Amino acid sequence: MHAALLSVLALVLGSSALVLTTAGPAGADDSGTVTLTPGSGSVDDNPPLTQLTLPDGCPTGYQDQIEIGVALPGGTSDIVYGLTDGAPYSGTDVDVTVPADPGPTTYINSIADAFGNSGATMTDGTYPLNVICESSTGASTSASTFSALIDITGHDWAVKQVAPPATTSVALAITPASFSLTDQPFTLKATVTPSDAVGSVQFFSGPTPVEGGTQALSNGTASVTVPGVAASVYSYTAVFKPTDPTTYASSTSPVVSYNVLAESGITVLDKDNNTLEETPLLKGGDKITVSLTGFLNARDGNPGETVHLKLDDGSSPLPDATADAQGAITNLAVTIPTSIADGCHTLDLTGATSAIKQSFPFKTGADTDCSGDSGGSGDTSGSGDTSGTGDTSGTGDSSGDTAGTGDSSGATSGTGDTSGTAGDSGGTSGGSNLGPLAATGAGGALTYSVLSVLMVAAGGFLVYRVRRDGKLLTFGSGPRD
Numbered sequence: 001m002h003a004a005l006l007s008v009l010a011l012v013l014g015s016s017a018l019v020l021t022t023a024g025p026a027g028a029d030d031s032g033t034v035t036l037t038p039g040s041g042s043v044d045d046n047p048p049l050t051q052l053t054l055p056d057g058c059p060t061g062y063q064d065q066i067e068i069g070v071a072l073p074g075g076t077s078d079i080v081y082g083l084t085d086g087a088p089y090s091g092t093d094v095d096v097t098v099p100a101d102p103g104p105t106t107y108i109n110s111i112a113d114a115f116g117n118s119g120a121t122m123t124d125g126t127y128p129l130n131v132i133c134e135s136s137t138g139a140s141t142s143a144s145t146f147s148a149l150i151d152i153t154g155h156d157w158a159v160k161q162v163a164p165p166a167t168t169s170v171a172l173a174i175t176p177a178s179f180s181l182t183d184q185p186f187t188l189k190a191t192v193t194p195s196d197a198v199g200s201v202q203f204f205s206g207p208t209p210v211e212g213g214t215q216a217l218s219n220g221t222a223s224v225t226v227p228g229v230a231a232s233v234y235s236y237t238a239v240f241k242p243t244d245p246t247t248y249a250s251s252t253s254p255v256v257s258y259n260v261l262a263e264s265g266i267t268v269l270d271k272d273n274n275t276l277e278e279t280p281l282l283k284g285g286d287k288i289t290v291s292l293t294g295f296l297n298a299r300d301g302n303p304g305e306t307v308h309l310k311l312d313d314g315s316s317p318l319p320d321a322t323a324d325a326q327g328a329i330t331n332l333a334v335t336i337p338t339s340i341a342d343g344c345h346t347l348d349l350t351g352a353t354s355a356i357k358q359s360f361p362f363k364t365g366a367d368t369d370c371s372g373d374s375g376g377s378g379d380t381s382g383s384g385d386t387s388g389t390g391d392t393s394g395t396g397d398s399s400g401d402t403a404g405t406g407d408s409s410g411a412t413s414g415t416g417d418t419s420g421t422a423g424d425s426g427g428t429s430g431g432s433n434l435g436p437l438a439a440t441g442a443g444g445a446l447t448y449s450v451l452s453v454l455m456v457a458a459g460g461f462l463v464y465r466v467r468r469d470g471k472l473l474t475f476g477s478g479p480r481d
Contacts, residue, residue, distance in 0.1 A: 040158035058133030183228035190238035195220030264294030284338035297327035
């Protein structure tokens with residue numbers, strides 16, 4: 001019995017440890033390689049270097065000065081300190097010159113002096129030589145630290161000759177694809193090749209790191225969720241930083257342009273610039289002015305998307321429009337065809353690329369009653385919609401017989417609601433929920449599910465053992481397990 005109880009306790013503790021150890025990603029060293037010139041010399045040379053090359057330059061915020069030092073057991077001992085010649089150190093393949101006659105704020109030592117200043121005994125061996133990019137205040141991070149290895153033999157040093165690191169590549173994908181809506185989160189996912197590369201990925205929006213955007217690789221991938229941002233066109237990249245730069249080379253993904261659209265909206269004015277409410281009475285020959293937001297905006301030097309106009313009765317064709325840099329169409333003149341028949345109608349405006357659709361309902365004929373037809377102005381369902389494509393709320397008549405029937409989450413509780421949203425516990429009305437689904441915490445649920453199964457299995461085994469030994473509900477002395 002004691003052994004069984006101890007086994008269950010060990011199982012519970014072990015499962016708890018598993019939960020704790022998998023609660024977050026492990027940190028990774030973001031350092032990269034650096035090229036030294038010359039590649040060898042005497043430890044007494046001062047300066048020991050004349051130039052170094054940073055393959056990726058210094059990261060934003062740490063481009064004002066450079067420190068070079070030998071990594072020793074007691075910490076890094078400086079060879080060069082306060083180097084600012086050529087700053088700011090930005091861009092790629094940045095060449096940094098180490099002057100023979102430094103200025104008053106720059107200090108240079110020989111490698112031998114660096115050992116002596118730290119009180120370390122210089123012995124033959126391999127030592128890391130760290131190049132640290134710093135801000136004007138001397139601040140730095142692991143991501144602003146580059147390194148090379150040097151071998152010291154007697155009074156000579158040389159860059160350690162190692163096999164070149166394996167080439168890597170990064171592909172960046174964004175979900176939902178094509179575009180998202182303002183204030184809706186979306187996900188950046190980097191896939192590194194080869195998949196067994198070890199390190200981390202840092203995501204950037206233009207030159208600015210994405211908040212929380214440094215993630216350890218897991219099975220060759222890393223991802224981060226970007227919270228809702230303002231409507232604009234964004235440029236994202238992913239940078240792979242290997243844990244061991246002698247094994248794998250760093251790499252950067254191609255730039256991915258991504259549209260974040262404003263919420264869709266439509267405004268219609270009559271010839272006197274009065275705003276028309278939904279389903280106004282119009283007649284053939286009336287001139288209206290339409291303004292819309294929420295289409296794909298211009299990016300990569302190209303104009304915004306083409307928007308097709310169509311009347312539901314298939315009458316005279318209408319000319320296309322083009323969205324501007326903000327994804328809007330402003331003051332588009334439309335004339336109602338003189339041949340239009342009396343009845344309930346809609347003017348549909350559909351994005352040629354995104355398939356985003358907005359509609360303006362109206363009626364012709366004074367006796368026409370469209371009260372049971374809520375045509376759906378502002379419908380923004382499109383190809384970028386990954387969560388609301390089945391939402392047909394608002395398409396039924398005013399009695400509510402069909403309200404919400406297209407929404408699987410509210411099919412049994414939304415009847416009688418003319419908008420169909422009363423039964424919808426997850427989405428937004430009118431099909432405008434183009435953003436990705438909210439996170440459900442599936443990872444945490446899986447962890448607790450596994451723990452629960454293990455504990456139940458252990459309990460069942462214990463009961464089985466006790467009953468087999470005939471000790472269930474037995475009191476008093478008995479044979480020990």
